[in-house]
Amino acid sequence: MGDSWRVIASRGFRWDGVELERYKSDPSLFDGVTRQVLLGGAGEEALALELRYFEVEPGGYTTLERHRHPHAVIVLRGRGSAVLGSDSHRIQSHDCVYIPPELVHQFRADCGETLGFVCVVDRVRDRARQVPTDRPEM
Amino acid sequence: MGDSWRVIASRGFRWDGVELERYKSDPSLFDGVTRQVLLGGAGEEALALELRYFEVEPGGYTTLERHRHPHAVIVLRGRGSAVLGSDSHRIQSHDCVYIPPELVHQFRADCGETLGFVCVVDRVRDRARQVPTDRPEM
Numbered sequence: 001m002g003d004s005w006r007v008i009a010s011r012g013f014r015w016d017g018v019e020l021e022r023y024k025s026d027p028s029l030f031d032g033v034t035r036q037v038l039l040g041g042a043g044e045e046a047l048a049l050e051l052r053y054f055e056v057e058p059g060g061y062t063t064l065e066r067h068r069h070p071h072a073v074i075v076l077r078g079r080g081s082a083v084l085g086s087d088s089h090r091i092q093s094h095d096c097v098y099i100p101p102e103l104v105h106q107f108r109a110d111c112g113e114t115l116g117f118v119c120v121v122d123r124v125r126d127r128a129r130q131v132p133t134d135r136p137e138m
Numbered sequence: 139m140g141d142s143w144r145v146i147a148s149r150g151f152r153w154d155g156v157e158l159e160r161y162k163s164d165p166s167l168f169d170g171v172t173r174q175v176l177l178g179g180a181g182e183e184a185l186a187l188e189l190r191y192f193e194v195e196p197g198g199y200t201t202l203e204r205h206r207h208p209h210a211v212i213v214l215r216g217r218g219s220a221v222l223g224s225d226s227h228r229i230q231s232h233d234c235v236y237i238p239p240e241l242v243h244q245f246r247a248d249c250g251e252t253l254g255f256v257c258v259v260d261r262v263r264d265r266a267r268q269v270p271t272d273r274p275e276m
Contacts, residue, residue, distance in 0.1 A: 003208070003238035005222040010232035038234045039210040046208040046239050048260055049187050070141070070184040072177040074256060076214075076232065084143040094148035094214065096176045100141035101184050118212060120258055122186055 003046055008038060013055060013077060013116055023054065024063060029130055032060025032109070040123055048123050055116040056080065056109040064106040064133055069125035071099035077116030080109045091115075104131050141184055146176060151193060151215060151254055161192065162201060167268055170198025170247070178261055186261050193254040194218065194247040202244040202271055207263035209237035215254030218247040229253075242269050 009016045015038055023033035033056050040050035053076065056062060064083065073082075079092040083106040084099065090111075091097065097117075099105050109115035147154045153176055161171035171194050178188035191214065194200060202221065211220075217230040221244040222237065228249075229235060235255075237243050247253035 003236070005225075005238060005241055005243075006234075006236040007220065007222075007227045007229060008234040008236075010230075010234070013232070015232075015234065038212070039236050044208070044236050044238075047210055047236070049210060049258060051210050051212065051234070051258065070182070072185055072187060072189050072258075074176070074189065082145065084145075087143075089145045091145060092148075094151070094153075096144075096146040096148070096153065096189070098141070098144040098146075098177050098182050098185070100143055100182075103143055105143075118256075120187060120189060120210075 003043055006044070013053070015053075029063045030061060032057035033062050038118070049120055050123055051118060051120050053116060053118050054107070055114060056107055057114055058109050058112050061108040061110075062106055063128065064104060064131045065128040066102050066104045066131055067126050067128045068101050069122050070101055071097070071105070072120040073097040073099065073117050075115070075117045078109065078113035079111040080107060080113070080115035081111075082107055091117075141181055144182070151191070153191075167201045168199060170195035171200050176256070187258055188261055189256060189258050191254060191256050192245070193252060194245055195252055196247050196250050199246040199248075200244050201266065202242060202269045203266040204240050204242045204269055205264050205266045206239050207260050208239055209235070209243070210258040211235040211237065211255050213253070213255045216247065216251035217249040218245060218251070218253035219249075220245055229255075
């Protein structure tokens, strides 16, 4: 038989039965970010991917980091910026972002609005490495 | 070096530089559906997945089909229904749907609204097989 189908109802950027998680364990590396794993968890092993929703409160930011696995991102809510290597790019609802392997990146809610986005990754992936914020080549 | 980063700006459920494509080649199997491949195309070979946006006009529907690869879906626009095996489930903006391997499925814009959704699949996948609409076990 395999896995069962599942519909996850949404209510204002929360999803039924989906836990609102802390973004990462070290709070000194980010500010005002939550994580919800929407698809690709237990019972959905046929998916080679995970679909996660991250929300950054106004003024907040994700970790400045890099890793081997790429990111496929679609913004669901608000406006902000994506730091992509040495560039910074304004993003808003429904814009898409491709982050290739090893590119230093960060998401910032720097437009006075909550920034929410879906980020799709491989189920099996390497661990993110934090990049010092004073790194000259960033 | 590898791939370059990319931000794709959105404007009213169209994306800059993204072609609005026909959903499938045989128009007798569906009605009022368009496809836009947002991420995972040329230059993004590091992604093991493709992120596509499908839009179904009011009264339209996708092919009733099955295949080995699973689907991870998030609704971006409107309301409608997902046919999932012998069930039909109402869906609306930001709801998520997991479609496991070999489950017969279809999306219907049967609420008088345009239904738009992102569907993420493996880059390498099997071909969909159409299911006759009079199939008793559907």
